[in-house]
Amino acid sequence: MPASAAARAHADDLADFVAASPSSFHAAAEVARRLEDAGFTSLVEAEAWSLAAGGRYVVVRDGAVIAWVVPRAADARTGIHVFGAHSDSPALKLKPKPTTGRFGWLQAGVEIYGGPLLNSWLDRELRLAGRLVLDDGSAVLTATGPLLRLPQLAIHLDREANDHLALNKQTQTQPVWGLGDAASADLLGELAAAAGIDAARIRGYDIVTADAARGAVFGKDDVFFASGRLDDLASVHAGVTALVAAPSDTAHIPMLAVFDHEEVGSATRSGAAGPFLSDVIERVQRGLGADRDEQLRALAASWCVSSDVGHSVHPNYPDKHDPVVQPVLGSGPILKINANQRYATDAAGAAAWHGWCEAAGVVSQEFVSNNAVPCGSTIGPITATRLGIRTVDVGIPILSMHSARELAGTADLVALTRAAEAFFSS
Incomplete structure (x- = not known):
């Protein structure tokens, strides 16, 4: 079925979102910016919070962000509907002393972040992006334009490259970014210049690579959308778009929770295994006057929809998929199920998800x-374990x-957003 005008417009907005979010820190900042433009109030964790009925709020912790709407009739026992996602993606990450090179090439010293398909990073223009922490303890975001490339060895020099390609993660994944003598070059200086600060002030950094090409709709009838960082910015974009549309008269608190470090296990202060979500929920509940018993009752009345990408059946590798259950692009969002609880979905979660999809007119x-x-x-099983909230993946x-x-x-991108809107508003 051809992509609708609404689906194409939604995909184009997602392309803008991904372009503005080359790192987890940029993604958190872009979520906050979009919400602030929609009337949300930014809060600071180290300051006191004063929450009002009908208020809309957002708070950022490093590369994670949580935002919520306080319904006008909310009280101490009001449950929460959390739409969860993550801001990080597999990438190459700058090491200490990142300016390297030899034979007249300037290279970047990197290590592998998460589990990328390394061959996909070959022969592609890459950006650098992330945060710089300065001598006064402040942090600034920085992002370059196309700067690096990981050039593949020519077929003439590796006649078996099409039969097997295995990159050495230490010696064959160091991108080039210029020509000259590494001793007189400064990759951090490039990042400092992009941020408009003096490189001598940099005391620490968290910098990753990102594909420099913009996301694009293509294929017969515009049915495909290709982009970097769809895992999991597609879900983040759906969540922030849905939260902007969330009403202030729901029977629960609509909340968006975007975590960092999912690709490396989530066990950080800004990851799903950390305390960020529980900290925010407790402060919201205390702001509504809840005692401990009321907090637990509210959590028992809550839901978390953990949204992350899953595998479509691949026409060239059908044996890698279940022979009967075979989701395909363009046929709607997916409900993720695993008998060993690698996903948190159970029968109650499946029934609830199908109800929200039905309310949204989504298959x-x-x-x-x-x-x-x-x-x-x-992040689904982690969130369910930490908070005891009923969770569906x-x-x-x-x-x-x-x-x-x-x-x-x-079509799936806008369909996920519609389902998230129903989850927030039902």
Whole structure:
């Protein structure tokens, strides 16, 4: 079915969002910017919070961000509907002393962040982006334009490259970014210049690579959307778009929780295994006058929709998928199920998800892994374990997961957003 005008417009806005979010820190800042433009009030964790009925709030912790709406009739026992996602993606990350090179080439010293498809980063223009921490303890965001490239060895010098390609993660993944003598070059200086600050002030940095190409709709009838960082900015974009549209008269608190470091296990202060979400929920509940018993009652009345990408059936590798349950791009968001609780979905969660999709006029697909292929996991089980909130794992089907540039169905992007809107407003 051809992509609708609404789906194409939504995908174009997602392309803008991804372009503005080359790192987790930029993604958190872009979420906050969009919400502030929509009337949300920014809060600071180190300051006292004064929450008002009908108020809309957002708070950033490093590369994570949480935002919520306080319904006009909220009280101490009001439950919460959390739409969860993550801001990080597999990438190359700058090491200490990142300016390297030899034979007249300038190179960047990097290590592998998460589990990228390394061959997809070859022969592609890359940006550097992240945060710089300065001598006064302040942090600034920085992002370059196209600066680096990881050039593949020519076929003439590796006649078996099409038969097997295995990159040495230490010696064959160091991108080039210029020509000259490394002793007189300064990669951090490039990042400082992009941020408009003096490089001598840099005391620390968290900098990753990102695909420099803009996301694009393509294919017959515009059914495909390709972009870097769809895992998991597609879900983040759906969540922030839905939260902007959330009404102030719901029976629960609509909340968006975007975590960092999902790709490396989530066990950080800004990851799903850390205290960020529980800290915010407790402060919101205390602001509503809740005692401990009322807090627990509110959590028992709450839901978390953990949204992350899943695998579409691949036409060239059908044996890697379940032979019966085969979600495909363009046929709707997915409900992710795993018998060993790698996903948090159970029967109650499945029923609730299908109800929200029905309310949104959205058709959902199921996803399970092939029994012979290990199943990944998400922030869903972590959130359910930490808070005891009923949780369901969902997302959109994609191909090329963990590639520098992933492939989604244009229609699925707006469908996920509609389902998130129903989750917030139902």
